[in-house]
Amino acid sequence: MTRPMTSVTQPASPATKQMMNRILTSALFAGAAAGLITALLQLLFVQPVLLHAELYESGELVHFGGAAVSAHPELPGFDVMRDGLSIIFTMLTYTGYALVMVALMSLAESKGHVVTARAGILWGLAGFVTFHLAPALTLAPEVPGVAAADVFDRQIWWTATVAAAGIAMWLIAFGGNLVSYAIAVALLLLPHLIGAPEPDSFTGPVPTEIGALFAARALGVGMAAWVLLGTFAGYFWQSEAPRTAAA
């Protein structure tokens, strides 16, 4: 004898479950793979610059006002705890991005657009512009030790800018008419015309050379990361399709 249903919500249809599985599986694979490679790229190219900056942040090194300082100090090597956590958090972050991207891929496909690994390169670039380049244009990637406005204010500006850029990227990709392109341009420009929260005064002790290198490295690795993420997401989205349909 079957028990009476106590749930007030309708059970998910098999098609909905299949779609859910396909989104989650492709996003997990794509996010973990892209996140792992990104973490290694960051440890190789970004982390040494960050550790170098921290020597000035802590006051261990001081430039100007004293004797010239070597630009090549000895930096700490691989730290299992610290860098291990960085790898885990990078994989988590890119898995979060992948969930958003693959969900949008499913919407694009339901509107008749074909999503492949090749198309994923463009998806990745759009994601890079949305989550990394657009906020970085006014809130440049910060090296430790720079002066900055209140973190909560900057997070609000960051979130609003990412939301605006994300909508703009979708309109550019799928809008298909002049009005949507115009709205996209306005959404891309507006956060930077309004301006991000800025510090009252400059107090950063880190040499400008290190700050500039850090921003360039963060953006460069970020772009590589997003292109990988888009390619993997498109690839797994396709490869999960037949299996899901056959199941």
Next chain:
Amino acid sequence: MTTKTLNKSAAGVGFAPALFAVILGLGIVTLTGHVQASALHDAAHDVRHATGFPCH
């Protein structure tokens, strides 16, 4: 046959799975990138800087 099944299943799916995935994804990014709880902040510190989040 397979194509038919695919089309049929695609048509029967609403926005719910995509919406759920977007919320889950943004939730994860908020945790790793934005939440200022000190344990999370310390663990994610280097990643937040390298990924361009406002950190501290």
